[in-house]
Amino acid sequence: MCQLLGMNANTPTDAMFSFTGLATRADEHKDGFGIAFFEDRGLRLFVDQHSARHSPVAELVKGYPIRSDNIVAHIRKATQGRIALENTHPFMRELWGRYWVFAHNGDLKDFRPRLHATFRPVGETDSEHAFCWLMQEIAKAHAGMPAIEELSNTLSELLPQLHRHGTFNMLLSNGQALWAHCSTNLHYVVREHPFGAPVLADKDVMVDFAAHTGPGDRVAIVATEPLTRNEPWQAMRAGQLMTFTCGEVATRQCAEMAR
Template sequence: MCQLLGMNANTPTDVMFSFAGLANRADEHKDGFGIAFFEGRGLRHFVDHHSARVSPLAELVKHYPIKSQNVIAHVRKATQGVVSLENTHPFQRELWGRYWVFAHNGNLVDFHPRLHAAFKPVGDTDSERAFCWLMQELAKAHCSVPSIEELSLTLAELMPQLNAYGTFNMLLSNGQALWAHGSTKLHYLLRQHPFGKVQLHDEDLSVDFAQATTVRDRVAVIATEPLTRDEAWVAFEPGQLKVFVDGLPLA
């Protein structure tokens, strides 16, 4: 299956250390990669159907000075849909005057919901169909722009309907918060003062976050598998939905 990476922080933060750990897993997950990150209300969105190991776009991203409070990245191992640009995560849509970004790890069997014209998939993956359906149901459930808490309640009601079709691990963000749902395999960690030196799990690469942070900084990192050694990664419980705001999970 695919690999997910999400980051939510209370200040614009560099994600490239974590992205390097994700890209290192592209040997097995070679059917495309993508990353989307918010800059204010704007969104930068890069996708390529080639492996992050060989993609020139991945090299560009690695050298781009990403500073964002909400980031979603993905490396793909295709289960449904051909290997193509339109089937590469993360996907984006507009709702209530904001960009929304979504990435999925899993497999939804025979999931073909009725979708109206406002939200139609471009590609042919179960993931994009699920994203369109979520956007449609959120729009139906709220007549005006809801709060993060209201959105979280609605998403919690929708998740079991998708779980019924198979494996549904996902990341979703509108630039204000990051929602993460784990049906089988997803982990998160909270990185805050006192910061220290951290090493990637799959590569001999380390960074001392104490040199680039302040005592006020907070970062939540979400990944399919733990990306680093010697940090307190926490596994999601099956079917658990969490929302992260300013680097912390909301109760």
């Protein structure tokens, strides 16, 4: 299946180190990649149907220090939908005057609920259909932009309905927070003072973050598999929804994942 990367920070930070680690896994997950950077209400979204190991777009991302406090990235191993740009994660939609970005790792069977005109998939994937349904149901549940905690509660009610149809590991952000839901496999780590010098798990690359950060800086990283070999990554539990704001865990919720 695919692999996910999410970052949430209390000050804009770049993803060059973490994305380099993710891209080394694109030999197997070679059916496209994408990465989204929030900048206030703006969004930079890069997608390519080619492997992150060989794409010139991926090389740009690895070497260009785009700073953001919410980042969502994905490398694809196709299960539903052909290899094409419109089927490449992350997907983006607008709601309440904000961009929303979504990426999914998993495979949903027989999930094609009716969608109204506001949110429609462009491609053929189960992932994009699930995203459109989530956005539709969030919009139905709230008249306007709710507080982060309210959104987390709404998601905790909606996500079990998706899990019943298969594997649903996902990342979602609207630029204010990062939501991570674990169905089978997600890990996270929080980097904060005193910063160390992590080494990538799949490539002999190290960064001394202490030389590039301040004592008040903090960033949470979420990934399918730990990206570094010398940091205290924690595994999320099946059914767990975590909300990250300002580089730390804001809420943890666990819904019943009955099928």
